[in-house]
Amino acid sequence: MKPTLQTLAIAAVVATTPGAQAADGQFQLLVLAMPTKYHYEYIPVARESFEKLAKLHAFDMTWVAQPWAFEGDLSKYAAVVLLNSSGEEFNEAQRAGLERYMKAGGNAVVVHRAIISKPGLWPWYEKLVGRSFVIHPMLQTAVVTKADASHPATFGLPDPWLWSDEWYEFSNPHGVTIHPVLTVDERSYDPTKIWPGQVAKGMGADHPVAWWQAYEKGRVFVTALGHAGVMYRDERYLDHLWGGIWWAATGLGRPAK
Template identity: 75%
Template structure:
């Protein structure tokens, strides 16, 4: 009887619907390579991203192999640069990303999600990537707690967050050498932390009232979502932060979710 029951259960399981490549809403490629200051986050973030993919029924390929950028990327609705910046890529991989974003004339190009350390690229090394990001990294003070506010409550990347959110992070300062127009989603209130608190020999001054920490824009037809948040591993266990990233991924991959007034 027990053997018969086990066979029935196996047969039922074989017929049960599962999320497969055919069922998924879209596919994303997540690039997450270990670097000097960012490596402990990888197993935590991977587990959270895998759970996110299962929960929201999308396919995800997670890799630390940058050679993935040299193959066919057209199946991905978005590439997530998770603490993996353009300066880590070789020439062939950079050309692969550019071709993916631009498309081939017959097929629309892809989209990008750029998170925390992925923003940072050596000035002048790959100007195209700097424009893709939309802002260039200048410096950051020591990690501190601060108040984050919604610059755009209609964007999916802000839905999971309260109107005011106390978060602890490295508050990157930015410049705009390429004159890129961005759409701020979140800002940090510099009155809630000390923008000048930094290591000896360095100087940080802050950016004043207009200090974005998450934004969106388009680049060569691509939807680009950028978040400067996410310095340490524990953040990838935080529901608010993960909801913020999921909202950005969802928008970048689909173009949907913006709430009209």
């Protein structure tokens, strides 16, 4: 019998109680992976892959299923990863904790669903992400190209790269300047292919799907890619994600702008 979302959520909370490994790696990373209605099956797959990445690349990781850690001291973490886990789920204390962390020079990685936040709920978080989610068509295969081949998040990828995902469409209500890393070619898929009652029009030639920016006193890396659980076993996607994490945590691998 297939486990229910509630069962998986309970299991995830139990399995991901905060507890950092011994701090002998090159840096410490906090990963938040919250089970939600549309994103929960990826969690055990992603956690296994992240644990392998931690061993391979010699970093220490704390994996949590709820954002309680953001109420405490985050200063030991070189970066925090919001893995399909949006700041819209944070309470006031947790929001304040993330803001303190970034203002003190902390760094963030925002992955896929974590981009989405209810407009006006937490403007500071919307600015951290850099773009606001509008809608996405049905999952399709498309051509991804490198907008910034000097960024580590592109080093393990072919150019062009054939990838299948939800191609999020964005707006920029806060006028944030971002630095695109990857873009999707809308000529390679149908931006209007969507469910009845919804309308997607695409973004045209300027359609970033991964980017970086400086925010407060830290670095932010954002990727809209990573919808399905199986993606977290794909070596190219993991190279992309690891490159973004490594850059956010260390600032290494590319010239600063």
